[in-house]
Amino acid sequence: MAHAVAEEPTLHMGMPLPNGKLAMWLFLVTEIMFFTALVGTYLLLRNGQPTARQPWPTPHDVHLAEWAGAGNTLVLICSSLCVVLAHWYLHEHNVRKATQMIGLTLALGCIFLGVKAWEYSQKFSHGILPGRVYEKLDGETGYRYIRDIKERLEHIVAGHGHANEKALAASKQLLEDLPGMTAQQVNERVAGTKYVETKPIDLPRRASTQDKITGILEMDPSLHLPYSIPYGNLWASCYFALTGFHALHVLGGLVIFTVILVMAALSRFGPQHEGLIENVGLYWHFVDIVWVFLFPFLYLV
Amino acid sequence: MTESHAAAHAGPRFKDYMRTFYALMFLTVASYVVYVTMGHGLGAAGIILVLAIIKSSLIITIFMHLYFDWKKVYGIIIPVMILCVMSTMIFLVDQVMVWRHVGDTATEQLQAPRH
Numbered sequence: 467m468a469h470a471v472a473e474e475p476t477l478h479m480g481m482p483l484p485n486g487k488l489a490m491w492l493f494l495v496t497e498i499m500f501f502t503a504l505v506g507t508y509l510l511l512r513n514g515q516p517t518a519r520q521p522w523p524t525p526h527d528v529h530l531a532e533w534a535g536a537g538n539t540l541v542l543i544c545s546s547l548c549v550v551l552a553h554w555y556l557h558e559h560n561v562r563k564a565t566q567m568i569g570l571t572l573a574l575g576c577i578f579l580g581v582k583a584w585e586y587s588q589k590f591s592h593g594i595l596p597g598r599v600y601e602k603l604d605g606e607t608g609y610r611y612i613r614d615i616k617e618r619l620e621h622i623v624a625g626h627g628h629a630n631e632k633a634l635a636a637s638k639q640l641l642e643d644l645p646g647m648t649a650q651q652v653n654e655r656v657a658g659t660k661y662v663e664t665k666p667i668d669l670p671r672r673a674s675t676q677d678k679i680t681g682i683l684e685m686d687p688s689l690h691l692p693y694s695i696p697y698g699n700l701w702a703s704c705y706f707a708l709t710g711f712h713a714l715h716v717l718g719g720l721v722i723f724t725v726i727l728v729m730a731a732l733s734r735f736g737p738q739h740e741g742l743i744e745n746v747g748l749y750w751h752f753v754d755i756v757w758v759f760l761f762p763f764l765y766l767v
Numbered sequence: 768m769t770e771s772h773a774a775a776h777a778g779p780r781f782k783d784y785m786r787t788f789y790a791l792m793f794l795t796v797a798s799y800v801v802y803v804t805m806g807h808g809l810g811a812a813g814i815i816l817v818l819a820i821i822k823s824s825l826i827i828t829i830f831m832h833l834y835f836d837w838k839k840v841y842g843i844i845i846p847v848m849i850l851c852v853m854s855t856m857i858f859l860v861d862q863v864m865v866w867r868h869v870g871d872t873a874t875e876q877l878q879a880p881r882h
Contacts, residue, residue: 483839491840495847502851506858524807536799540792547788550830554781744832751830755823762819766802767812 490745494752497715501756504711505763508704521664523701525765529588530705535765538581539757545574546754549747556740564743565730571750572723575716582713589702591690596706599698600653608649611692615652616644618691633686640682650694657681657693708760715753722746779829787829794822 512522525532552567589595600611619641622629629637640655647655654662658681683691695701726746729735779787798818805811828834833844 483836488840488843491843495843498847499850499854502854506854510858532799532802536795539795543788543791543795546791546826546830547784550784554784748831751826754830755826758819758822758826762798762812762815766798766815767807 484741486741486745487748490748494748497752501711504708505759508708508763511700511704521696523695523698527661527695528594528698528701528705529592530765531585531588532765534581534585535761538578539761541574541578541581542754542757545571545578546751548574549743549750553740553743553747556737556743559737561730561736565727565735568723568726568730568743572720572727575720575723579713579716579720582709585709589705593690593692594695594698594702596699596703599702600692600694601696601698603649603653603694611649611694612644612647612652614692615656616641619644622689622691627689629689630686633682633689636680636682636685637689653694654679655681656683656691658684660684661693705764708764712753712756712760715756719746719750719753722749779832779834783829787825790825791822794818794825 548567548571552564552571555561555564555567593599600607600614603611618627619637621627622634622637623641627637636655640652643655644652659678661681661684681693683689683693723746726735726739726742729739798815801811801814801818805814833840
């Protein structure tokens, strides 16, 4: 009787894949829903503006470097290849090569986060943060804008801003002219007529001069002078929410890769962990896919 | 473990990974070139999004082995895809409503001289 039972084929409940992989796929589908909601909300906010004629900030307006985003995409793609090769080498029982590939993935992930940190620092230094961007320059906001510009101009004129000669002279002149000027006029002197004319939100009350003014920032774009960016706060909220959550996912992946490297250092990592590497790889590729969409949505389109 | 090995045997070969990698690099550079040459227009946006969809499809099918694992996980993925499409449609409806109700009237209101 016992012999007969032993010969019966073993039946498995559930899907024909390892439990770990099933759990990872279930986790990934929840992540797909999470990022779909985030990206969908971003697209809705971006395209659901009151009018199509009031433009969403361009990458230049918000100091967004497209080349940095493209570079980060290439870095993540390289890291995806490294994970997949780590899985390949582990399958071939080449633990040393697999460990090297995991180390390389960790390094590439760190480069990605480093570039992201640099991009964030650019936003912080230019005051492009949710709730900190000057949009409409009327009332209390206009008063705060003038006060902020005055402090920054004094800083530049004192020689701390490393402004070029032309921008320094324009800054001195603006500081002298500041009393009696409206916030819109100051904004035009800072950003230039060419920029202000692309922002119709300020058209009714911008400086009434017929002359084209070259802005201080056009003379020296490296200076940290704030200017009116319509929808800048909304842009900053979307940018930091999307890239912040993505960066947290990258950080999570890096923690797992570090744990694997520690296991390897303790000689506790081997071909028996092929399933683990495959599952971590699934997670890492998903993080890569999210960035494949975030990059065009935030930087290019 | 045996199951995992069997799945890995049925998976892509080394050169498949490398080809996918080269394709992904090329498509990334291509999307950047499209942006530089065509700018922010609707045509450029369409091309860039199509390239992004191709890139994600390559990662999903080859790097994530979905080409080989599809029969095992389609039960999980298909419902989520349906939900994603539905959410997108809901967002789109909302946008169309915004355009219909606000449209140019708000532009005129905003750009009219204030008294």
